[in-house]
Amino acid sequence: MSFSITDPSPRLTVDIVIFCLRKGELQTLLVKRGIEPFRDCWALPGGFVLYNESPDAAAQRELAEEAGIMHVYLEQLYTFGAPERDPRGHVVTVAYYALIPSADIYLQAGSDAIDAAWHNVQAPPPLAFDHAHILQYAVQRLRYKLEYTAAGFHLLPDEFTLSELQTAYEIVLNEKLDKRNFRRKLAESGVLVSTDRYRGGSEGRPALLYRYREDADPEVKARRLFP
Amino acid sequence: MSFSITDPSPRLTVDIVIFCLRKGELQTLLVKRGIEPFRDCWALPGGFVLYNESPDAAAQRELAEEAGIMHVYLEQLYTFGAPERDPRGHVVTVAYYALIPSADIYLQAGSDAIDAAWHNVQAPPPLAFDHAHILQYAVQRLRYKLEYTAAGFHLLPDEFTLSELQTAYEIVLNEKLDKRNFRRKLAESGVLVSTDRYRGGSEGRPALLYRYREDADPEVKARRLFP
DNA sequence: ACAAAAGTGTTGAGAGTACACCCATGC
DNA sequence: GCATGGGTGTACTCTCAACACTTTTGT
Numbered sequence: 001m002s003f004s005i006t007d008p009s010p011r012l013t014v015d016i017v018i019f020c021l022r023k024g025e026l027q028t029l030l031v032k033r034g035i036e037p038f039r040d041c042w043a044l045p046g047g048f049v050l051y052n053e054s055p056d057a058a059a060q061r062e063l064a065e066e067a068g069i070m071h072v073y074l075e076q077l078y079t080f081g082a083p084e085r086d087p088r089g090h091v092v093t094v095a096y097y098a099l100i101p102s103a104d105i106y107l108q109a110g111s112d113a114i115d116a117a118w119h120n121v122q123a124p125p126p127l128a129f130d131h132a133h134i135l136q137y138a139v140q141r142l143r144y145k146l147e148y149t150a151a152g153f154h155l156l157p158d159e160f161t162l163s164e165l166q167t168a169y170e171i172v173l174n175e176k177l178d179k180r181n182f183r184r185k186l187a188e189s190g191v192l193v194s195t196d197r198y199r200g201g202s203e204g205r206p207a208l209l210y211r212y213r214e215d216a217d218p219e220v221k222a223r224r225l226f227p
Numbered sequence: 228m229s230f231s232i233t234d235p236s237p238r239l240t241v242d243i244v245i246f247c248l249r250k251g252e253l254q255t256l257l258v259k260r261g262i263e264p265f266r267d268c269w270a271l272p273g274g275f276v277l278y279n280e281s282p283d284a285a286a287q288r289e290l291a292e293e294a295g296i297m298h299v300y301l302e303q304l305y306t307f308g309a310p311e312r313d314p315r316g317h318v319v320t321v322a323y324y325a326l327i328p329s330a331d332i333y334l335q336a337g338s339d340a341i342d343a344a345w346h347n348v349q350a351p352p353p354l355a356f357d358h359a360h361i362l363q364y365a366v367q368r369l370r371y372k373l374e375y376t377a378a379g380f381h382l383l384p385d386e387f388t389l390s391e392l393q394t395a396y397e398i399v400l401n402e403k404l405d406k407r408n409f410r411r412k413l414a415e416s417g418v419l420v421s422t423d424r425y426r427g428g429s430e431g432r433p434a435l436l437y438r439y440r441e442d443a444d445p446e447v448k449a450r451r452l453f454p
Numbered sequence: 455a456c457a458a459a460a461g462t463g464t465t466g467a468g469a470g471t472a473c474a475c476c477c478a479t480g481c
Numbered sequence: 482g483c484a485t486g487g488g489t490g491t492a493c494t495c496t497c498a499a500c501a502c503t504t505t506t507g508t
Contacts, residue, residue: 009238010276012319049237052310052317079306079321083279090279092239094306094319163487180489181471204486205478390460407462408498431459432505 010081010090014059015046015131017077017097017138018067021155025120026142026171028135029067030127032115037087038128042119044135046093055094063098066116073099073154075145077138085130097138099154146172150191153212161199161207162186191216237308237317241286242273242358244304244324244365245294248382252347253369253398255362256294257354259342264314265355269346271362273320282321290325293343300326300381302372304365312357324365326381373399377418380439388426388434389413418443 018029030042045066049058056076063069074096081092119125121139124132146152146169153160155168166182186192193213198206245256257269272293276285283303290296301323308319346352348366351359373379373396380387382395393409413419420440425433 008278009236010278010280011236012239049308049319051235051237053237054310055306055308055319076306079282079303081276081282081321083281092276092282092321094308161487178472179487180473183488184490185470200479202486203480203484205480205488207487388460405499406460407500410461411463427506429459430457430507432461432507434460 010083010092012049012055013046013091013093014049014055014062015044015093015095015134016059016062016074017044017095017135018063018069018100019097019121019138019142019155020100020118021102021168021171022118024167024171025122026139027118028121028124028138029116030119030124031066032117033128034114040114041128042125043128044095044131045116049094055096059094059096059098069098069100072101073151077134077141080130080134082130093134095134095138097142099142099151101155101157143173150186150189153191159195159197159199159209159211161209163207165210237310237319239276239282240273240318240320241276241282241289242271242320242322242361243286243289243301244271244322244362245290245296245327246324246348246365246369246382247327247345248329248395248398249345251394251398252349253366254345255348255351255365256343257346257351258293259344260355268355269352270355271322271358272343276321282323286321286323286325296325296327299328300378304361304368307357307361309357320361322361322365324369326369326378328382328384370400377413377416380418386422386424386436386438388436390434392437 020027020029029045031045033039033041033043045062047058047062047065049055053061056074059074060070063072063074075098077095077097079092079094081090083090085091085093121135124135126132127135152165152168152172155172156164162183163179165186166177166179169182170177191213192210195209195211197209199209200206247254247256256272258272260266260268260270272289274285274289274292276282280288283301286301287297290299290301302325304322304324306319306321308317310317312318312320348362351362353359354362379392379395379399382399383391389410390406392413393404393406396409397404418440419437422436422438424436426436427433
């Protein structure tokens with residue numbers, strides 16, 4: 001898959017930073033490239049945008065193809081297009097980030113990836129192209145997103161406890177939060193609804209399970225919702 | 228300038244929402260298209276991204292070519308790429324917005340524009356493609372930007388009075404601000420520095436001129452800096 | 455002296471922050 | 482009964498928002 005240096009227009013790809021909470025860390029799915037350039041180097045999952053396919057659709061397709069992931073939170077991040085970012089020629093990429101609940105993980109080695117694995121976003125391996133920069137940018141955006149809105153649910157299963165949600169925020173923001181203040185803010189925002197079920201099984205008192213209110217305003221425009 | 232429907236990859240353009248304060252309104256520069264489709268329809272200035280040209284560079288080039296504007300505040304907005312947005316075929320566009328001081332205006336009819344004019348962003352004429360949507364999105368982003376950061380200077384000349392700056396914010400945010408609160412916030416943010424010059428000429432007491440501190444942190448990340 | 459715009463502090467309300475104990479369950 | 486995590490309320494601080502008068506200039 002190469003193309004001429006005399007192409008009249010840059011080619012277009014999507015790259016996706018897939019965030020997931022695993023082992024108490026914020027991790028991202030990386031694929032090991034099976035082709036040049038950067039063979040055997042880790043990279044963000046992604047691929048070319050097909051003709052008559054929107055970048056959003058391309059991102060969703062790559063999510064499904066490379067990781068078997070469907071129906072997750074997906075948001076456009078930024079478009080990176082420096083001519084020298086791909087040694088094969090000028091390739092502009094629309095970067096996305098996705099939030100997936102810890103349960104939805106099905107690793108699949110796709111066509112041009114020989115391996116796929118989760119990596120801590122704090123200490124990723126060397127990455128192909130400008131993907132290290134994209135990853136760093138995505139982490140920053142995710143933090144902003146959680147500071148200003150109530151979108152952390154998407155990193156958890158449908159039903160979750162408030163402690164699990166708080167832990168999710170603490171991992172992403174990399175800072176300890178106050179339990180009572182966290183719960184008050186959350187209650188005031190009105191984006192959660194409690195179920196009548198409890199999570200037992202572990203030690204201690206069982207915790208009430210909550211779920212996201214589908215009819216809630218997704219953009220809770222409070223000032224810094226969770227510091 | 229047409230291309231085959233069998234092109235393997237979407238084509239790439241940039242479109243720019245150029246904001247300027249004129250006649251007490253927030254206005255944007257629109258060009259009247261001289262070619263099909265949407266001949267004689269107003270559109271955002273923009274054009275194709277050349278091979279080995281970054282979208283940022285393409286946006287700067289279009290700013291220079293279509294409006295003679297250089298060295299202004301320019302920020303990427305979002306990438307729009309629905310296959311049906313251009314009847315000629317699949318064209319993905321990276322949208323930008325620019326803030327220009329009222330002085331820097333040199334209208335130039337470019338190659339495929341037969342006319343160019345400023346229009347109030349609140350009541351634009353019918354626009355080609357999805358440009359009405361892009362414009363609306365840009366206005367929203369500009370408002371967020373001014374609410375959370377101190378970037379309103381870029382709509383004013385190098386030296387300006389605090390009243391002029393407040394008026395700029397009031398026009399963009401479409402809401403009246405309190406003079407003392409506005410000035411206090413501004414002083415606390417530390418992004419301005421006073422000159423020793425005054426603006427006289429008009430009626431009333433002359434106003435001290437300020438300028439933007441080049442060494443200031445451009446992203447004043449306060450909570451809602453200017454409500 | 456008066457019209458017109460510039461400039462300047464204080465107070466009350468609300469949000470943010472810090473903080474400690476009782477509760478329900480499993481072993 | 483004890484260890485473990487779940488769940489709850491209050492006091493203080495600080496930021497935000499509302500508000501009116503004096504100053505400087507031109508006519």
